[in-house]
Amino acid sequence: MEIKVISRETLAALHETxxxxxxxxxxxxxxxxKPPIRPGMREGDLRxxxxxxxxxxxxxxxxDAARMEERRANFERQGISYVTLADPDYxxxxxxxxxxxxxxxxxxxxxxxxxPSIAVVGTRLATAYGKHVTEQFSAAFxxxxxxxxxxxxxxxxTCAHKGALHRSxxxxxxxxxxxxxxxxxxxxxxxxxxxxxGLIVSEAxxxxxxxxxxxxxRNRIIAGLALAVLVTExxxxxxxxxxxxxxxxxxxxxxxxPGPVTxxxxxxxxxxxxxxxxxxxxxxxxxxxxxxxFVSDNGPSRTAxxxxxxxxxxxxxxxxxxxxxxxxxDELAAAVGxxxxxxxxxxxxxxxxxxxxxxxxxxxxxx
Numbered sequence: 001m002e003i004k005v006i007s008r009e010t011l012a013a014l015h016e017t018x019x020x021x022x023x024x025x026x027x028x029x030x031x032x033x034k035p036p037i038r039p040g041m042r043e044g045d046l047r048x049x050x051x052x053x054x055x056x057x058x059x060x061x062x063x064d065a066a067r068m069e070e071r072r073a074n075f076e077r078q079g080i081s082y083v084t085l086a087d088p089d090y091x092x093x094x095x096x097x098x099x100x101x102x103x104x105x106x107x108x109x110x111x112x113x114x115x116p117s118i119a120v121v122g123t124r125l126a127t128a129y130g131k132h133v134t135e136q137f138s139a140a141f142x143x144x145x146x147x148x149x150x151x152x153x154x155x156x157x158t159c160a161h162k163g164a165l166h167r168s169x170x171x172x173x174x175x176x177x178x179x180x181x182x183x184x185x186x187x188x189x190x191x192x193x194x195x196x197x198g199l200i201v202s203e204a205x206x207x208x209x210x211x212x213x214x215x216x217x218r219n220r221i222i223a224g225l226a227l228a229v230l231v232t233e234x235x236x237x238x239x240x241x242x243x244x245x246x247x248x249x250x251x252x253x254x255x256x257x258p259g260p261v262t263x264x265x266x267x268x269x270x271x272x273x274x275x276x277x278x279x280x281x282x283x284x285x286x287x288x289x290x291x292x293x294f295v296s297d298n299g300p301s302r303t304a305x306x307x308x309x310x311x312x313x314x315x316x317x318x319x320x321x322x323x324x325x326x327x328x329x330d331e332l333a334a335a336v337g338x339x340x341x342x343x344x345x346x347x348x349x350x351x352x353x354x355x356x357x358x359x360x361x362x363x364x365x366x367x
Contacts, residue, residue, distance in 0.1 A: 101203035116294035117147035119226035121240035122156025130233030138163030140284035176215035253345035277341030
């Protein structure tokens, strides 16, 4: 989304004002007839922007110079920083999603926002198998320079962070609570370690009271920050599947580690494999080889380099189709007969191999 000229402090004040949600913020930013909202504006002036009296009153308080200085000092005392959609260093991949949060609060190393990353997600009630493969895959990703993104929850998330924490790629924890509230409490030390060596992120303003709706909402951020999502173990109703579906909507590939067909805790991921919306992986290299352009210099494998030069059978068919003329997603789906999720993964792979390009109107053409 294009942001009208507005200060980052003003955008943060809007985001933190009770009663003003992202739809209202988006409408205010899209209004080109009025000058941008700015610090120091009074309630009466703000009503002219179509805000209700309570909204205008609350926003005027947040735009007050003394309140803004108090907020800045409070953040500095707690070691909290933030980045907004008005900033050039807002995470690029997240900015390109359908619903990017206007503000991200964080603790830790903000340079990790620009690092290539892979999300690793799954159930809180992980089996020994799920924990083992999660740490194994996460460690392998981080050793090759990818940041591992997860949600600091119990189970799979915890194992993903631990597997990556002390390796070169590091780890990013996206919280469903504000960055000044540690949840779950048993991950207190892990939280501190990530804040010290990695990055803690949340869209919720510090001090926001907890409510359950925060957790599903943060899944879109996990998906949006990452090049791809890996589900290592997830039952049918797992929140990890929400993350996976949001990755598919953002045209990011989803991978699943197959689990025992008799295990309910693997059923959600296995169903994604069955309906073709995810790709099966047996080894970390199956994921890494899809992103050779991002692999660090400490050892891309020969398998990965060979994969970069070749195309799968499905990729070859689609590439030949767009060689003839630009084609829409619907046309390609009808021509090749594969599910949309799988088709989007193939299209993304071809774009990363610099074989095709996306045109306006969701059409694809050869390069």
